[in-house]
Amino acid sequence: MTDDSSLALQTALAYYHAWTSHDFDRAMTYIADDIVCHAPAGRLEGAEAFRGFMEPFTRILTSSSLIAAFGNDDTALLMYDADTVPVKGAPGAECHTVKDGLIHKMTIIFDRAPFDAAREAAKRAQPADT
Numbered sequence: 469m470t471d472d473s474s475l476a477l478q479t480a481l482a483y484y485h486a487w488t489s490h491d492f493d494r495a496m497t498y499i500a501d502d503i504v505c506h507a508p509a510g511r512l513e514g515a516e517a518f519r520g521f522m523e524p525f526t527r528i529l530t531s532s533s534l535i536a537a538f539g540n541d542d543t544a545l546l547m548y549d550a551d552t553v554p555v556k557g558a559p560g561a562e563c564h565t566v567k568d569g570l571i572h573k574m575t576i577i578f579d580r581a582p583f584d585a586a587r588e589a590a591k592r593a594q595p596a597d598t
Contacts, residue, residue, distance in 0.1 A: 476566035477539030480546055483564070483571060488532040488548075492523045500570040507576040518574075528553040535559070542566060554586035 479498055486495035496519060505512040505521070512518050535547040547561045558578060565573035 474539040474544070475541045475569070476544040476564060477537060479566045479569055479571060480539060480544035480562070480564045481537060484532075484534070484537075484546055484548070484562075487522070487526050488529065488550075490526060490529070492519070492526050495522075495526075498569070498571055500567070500572040503572055503574065505574045505576065507574075508578060508580045525552075539564075552583075554590070555582045558582060 483495050483498040486492070486498070496515065499515050499518060501515045503513075503515055503518050505518050507521060509521060512521050530551045530553060532548050532550045535549060537544065537546050539545065542565060544564045544566065545561065546564075547559070550558045550560055552558060560576065560578035562577075563575045564571045
């Protein structure tokens, strides 16, 4: 990891610590109203669309550990390993573009396959309607 004195990294870490401690309202204070987020689910525009994507994930999060964090005045990159209710050990990475202490652009990368497999396994485990 690196020195967290860069402005973008400070913002990204504050956001990360808020959502990983299940305080999504506080996490949203670091998100610009006009955020553009590129995620495995597609392009999201605006804070409400972002909240609709990210907040449900925070509800299934059981723990997260930061692997690395780097940044400068405009950009920060975080990599972490997340444990969730359906999937243990789900690594993810986020690249944030920050202006005036708010995240205006975010690219999130994670492997959706383990989550899809967990959903399929849960469906198969449900008893069939008779």
